[in-house]
Amino acid sequence: MSRILTNEIDLETVEKSRINDVDFDNIDFGREFTDHMFSCDFVDGEWQTPKIMPYQALTLDPSARVFHYGQAVFEGMKAFKDDQDEVWLFRPEDNFNRINISAARLAIPEFPKDYFLNGLKTLIQLDKAWVKKGDGNALYIRPFVIATEPAISAAPANEYKFMIICSPVKAYYKGRLSVLFAEKFSRSADGGVGFAKAAGNYAAQFYPTNLANKKGFQQIIWTDANTHEYLEEAGTMNIFFRINNTLVTAPTSDRILDGITRKSVIQLAKDNNIDVEIRRVSVKEIKEAAMDGSLKEIFGSGTAAVISPISAFEHAGDVFEIPDLEDSYSTFFKRKLMDIQYNKSDDQHGWRYKV
Incomplete structure (x- = not known):
């Protein structure tokens, strides 16, 4: 693995991609995930330095408030690859605005716009090979926020984790x-x-x-x-x-x-x-x-x-x-x-x- 700081993102990359292990012709929606993920913690009243790291499991305290009071919001987005191998998002600022509207309703602190867009762009550039060309093929992008503070008193958390994970997909529904x-x-x-x-x-x-x-x-x-x-x-x-x-x-x-x-x-x-x-x-x-x-x-x-x-x-x-x-x-x-x-x-x- 290598670690560098780019665009104020702490970046750690995988040594070897898992992409060759994935059968893109027979893929279930939301079952496979790309090599990397974005993560940023809210601690001591502010969002910390964002990180991109190899996709991996999380370790959370059993008393993390998300498990007990459901402080969790998410978004759904897609990236598309054109015939010239360029990758495009569709109305990403609308997704950014909506996740913060959702967060505010659940007493979750809003996420900074530059962190969101820079993190999203860096993550997709890193895993660009996972975005396949052709109608119906896309990279589904799941930004989400969860309350991570270890406490079970009924109150909004003081600590949160904002993440973005990505999944190569085909059509969600087939037929009518x-x-x-x-x-x-x-x-x-x-x-x-x-x-x-x-x-x-x-x-x-x-x-x-x-x-x-x-x-x-x-x-x-x-x-x-x-x-x-x-x-x-x-x-x-x-x-x-x-x-x-x-x-x-x-x-x-x-x-x-x-x-x-x-x-x-x-x-x-x-x-x-x-x-x-x-x-x-x-x-x-x-x-x-x-x-x-x-x-x-x-x-x-x-x-x-x-x-x-x-x-x-x-x-x-x-x-x-x-x-x-x-x-x-x-x-x-x-x-x-x-x-x-x-x-x-x-x-x-x-x-x-x-x-």
Whole structure:
């Protein structure tokens, strides 16, 4: 191993890469990790010198507050390689802003922007070979923060660890999905942490999602906690509905994640003169649209999934099939997004960030 200080990052590299041990043609999402990881500790009221080191296990005290009170937030990002072997990020400053918004909600100190962007860029440059070319191939990037202070009194921690790990990936979902509209369980409530990428949000939805999986559905589209009458988002995606030729999606709130892919789809729709309505969407409206034929599509959007078309939904025992359109909005937006991400088209909004 070698150790140098670069861009105020303490850098320790591996002697030999593990990349040749990985079968990139048969890779499960989020199961393999690159050679290096980024780490920075918050101690004595300030963030310390960031480090990049070989990917390795952590040692934490059993009383670390993250284990007891769930102070943990994360982000999901991707890096893409174009045909000239250049690597690009997609809207990384949005991810930086959102992880700090999430952190603030859980009383976690915000992370410095220069540490985040310099650390991210240095880490990806170091493990650039892990980013494979070709549509669908990407490097999934997971920044996260956990409370590490060893104390079990019910209070915010005084010590934290900010980390970034990376995983080569292919498509998250394959094919079209079937979903269940929630009738009983809720993902989040008014005044809660639904807008934050808090680890506990995902843990709490695993049980009802497992029940949906047993019924043959891949995801749940969550409804509002008060009445279960309005559709909000899915477990790993924001949701869009195409009613005739109008794209409809729920507004963000303290219950709904401000998805970066969601914002991008809305902007691309406006760029291409597709009508967009950001408003509450009722279960009743979508069921009636499915019955009268005006519901043309439902699709999800997210970093991991990109764009995922939905083939059917169930609510209160009623099952509705959704046609597979040749000129679907889901295919259109996925192509538009990927062409920007893989540096195949103009980027008029400045979303690409060269590594």
